[in-house]
Amino acid sequence: MAATLTRWYPENLDFWLTRGRFVARRNLVCSIFALHLNFNVWMMWSIVVINLPAVGFQLSDDQRFWLVAAPPLFGAMLRIVYSMVWSWVGGATWLALSTLILLLPAIGVGFVVQDISTPFWVLFAMAALCGFGGGASASHLSHTGFFFPAARKGYALGMNAGIGNLGVSVAQLLIPLAISVPLFGHLAGAPQIWGHGEEVRQVWLQNAGFMWVPLILLGAWAAWRYGNNMAGVRLTPRDQLNVIRIPHTWYVCLLYMGTYGTFLGFAAAFPLLTSRMFPLEDVTGYLFVGPMLAALARPFGGWLSDRIAGSVVTCGAYAVMALSLVALLLTLPSSSDAGHFTAFVCVSLVLFTAAGLGNGSSYQMAPKVFLIEAGRRAAREGLDVNTAYADGSRAGTAAMNVSSVMAAFGGFFIPKTFGWSLALTHGVALAVLIFLAFYLVALGVCIWQYARPHAVVRV
Template sequence: MTQTVSSAPPQAAAPLAADPSTTSTTSTTPTTAAPPLATRPGRWIDHWNPEDTAQWESVGRGIARRNLRWSIFAEFLGFVVWQLWSIVAVALPKAGFDLDTGQVFWLISIPSLVGATLRIPYSFLVPRFGGRNWTIVSAGLLLLPTIALAVCVSNPETPFGVLLLVAALAGFGGGNFASSMSNITFFYPQREKGWALGLNAAGGNLGASVAQFIVPIVITIGAGATLNVPLAGIIWVPLILVAMFGAYRYMDNLSSAKADFAGSAAALREPHLWMLSLLYIGTFGSFIGFASVFPKLIADQFPEFSAISVGGASVSLAFLGALVGSLARPYGGRLSDRFGGARITMAAFAVMGTVTLAVLLTLPVASFWLFLGLFLLLFAAAGIGNGSTYRMVPVVFAVRGGGAGDVSTQRKAAAALGLISAIGAYGGFLIPQALNLSFQSTGGYAAAFLGFVAAYVVLLVLTYVVYVRSSRLRDHKI
């Protein structure tokens, strides 16, 4: 088979109809040979088929890996921007802003609300504009929240409404996950999708941890009595420009990528979509929700540990939560392959409920290291639950479709993954707001933690009843 695409930048389109080998095969055999890859200006690739072993082994794998690397980098920056306000909001009162606890919680949670909502349309934009083209645009949109942040936090007189609007712009970073995952799905064969998507997701999730580690250092180093809060946004601008250039220069658009509105509509009519979304709110929603609010909880409960001085800078240990949760996620998928996703999800909820209760009971002890250790266990369990719940989706849809890997079932499962990832992200808004409501009503967080424990118990029971005990599903290692 003649190939016309290499890892070099695409040039002019290769002639498709004049391939003599294709014409010959068509006329002498009932099976039409797969047309060779062809390129068009704008880095468009035609006839991409990763399931074609010859195409994949010759040039496909290299192209897919190159696109994956830049997709991970762009999505990583998306998570960085998405989580900027988890640190910035906590630092604003020290920078001279007059904000109460409720306002700080709103600044922390509004990016998650916007990001979760944007994930739905973002998942359809890759087929519409092309993966390379949309990565350039979606990365470029990250310049808005970073530059706007730098401008608005430079003046302590900035009205709260303006701060809230700029924090909402950070939701662009949350939307990037959906388009990035959608794009990489089209590049990889079914047998390698899990690993590629796992790398893409883990690389993105690490952005939350990196933001919470880097930003406190940058805004305090050499700052003296004040904080250089505008730097929290400015430092990411050069990296965003690099991501835009990298996508422009090295990524590709696939003409074979098609938006599956029919698959999404079919998935929405599937009751298990909503059940799995609820479970994903409990796992991924807990991860992103607690990651965003962890710096605030440390500042409230243990202010002396909110910023640990190292040289001329301050370090917040809050980044460890997102780091542990991100690194634990792949193990959720691996354990699910061996023991079944539903059982691992049940175990994750059991640990999350137990640890959350332990956090509540040990708060009067006022031990920061105990508090930190318990929360790291909570993040690890949530990360494992992310992987196991996500792994359940294609298996559940396959069983519901009769166990056959037909195209209709695969389309519904693929659409469901995108919708579930969007719905689950709303947990990033719900958890901070539950803590805010608890504080406003009782002056503390005990009521919210009790609510979280109850929610984890309910989700554990639902997982057992629907996916473990069910006579139809229990034999399929869901």
């Protein structure tokens, strides 16, 4: 059972070196493994949905985009609860319980994809259950951060978030392999006949869900056995309500939504979008690369921000993302052009990488913005500096919780906008133009609020 720590002093060097760092690292490993699994399950449908028509499911474009948009939508909603509930249940206890909850979508998906008569609402419900994987980072990152001193907090959270985000690309790499073999023999059920063009073969689509079950059980057991709860930590809705009145909360929220939302949204939509735009191309081997580049670029974006400035890196990321969308428009097929598949993939990889860099840089901006504002307030009103900085740190954390929730909604809006654009115009150019307009607005906000020479807060 997860033990509760009643005394924890990570800023005390002697305590940290003799005991603290070992306990902190153990909890970090448990959190990384669990968060990675959550992302595996969260983005499962990005691969499942492109295989459904090939095994006999009759689904419209709009329905398929709904299936990839549902997990981010419900994941974003769950983040509101997850960001606080861990502090009341206990961090390690919640880590174990929230990991066990993943059994519902993992097993559920494994059963429903075996019957092509399964109604759309059941498929949608299973996709929505995968949203449990989306709520995890709101609790896992907050819990892990309390174990580390300020000087090591960035490293710990970067490792946790970075390796966790890699769960998207790992799922998109492993699921196509797992469904091609009888991974569990007759225990998992009979194979389906997969057909696309002249290619016909057997697949075990149920493995897309069942393959995670043993790992989920292992992750839950590890968190329960080796994790620790932290006494005296209680987060309330008041913390979030206080910061939503502050304009800077919404500025950093906008910036983080554009970068993290792009990572999530395009990771969810890219497999379906690519197969829809280029139906004659085999896209399986390319699907995991973009999310992998974004996940790997995230810690580099934070590192670069510490050496240049977070606002400069974020502005650069948005500029590259905007240019990538312009280039993407030129690669799309039209009534007179079959499109340019290789260029489409290459431009998409640039977009993923820029989003990852901006993800890392915008994430580290919020704490700095609120700490600078806290320091100014202390000087202006004669407040105790330590108390002011503590309040600023708490406000920055709450602001990032709000940003995390809003950013996850980007994972819903991007695939749903693609589906809406296809239904309305039979193409995705309109959706790309909407995203381009958003990037330009975010770039303008970043320059005006944080990057220009006379900005109110330069970070």
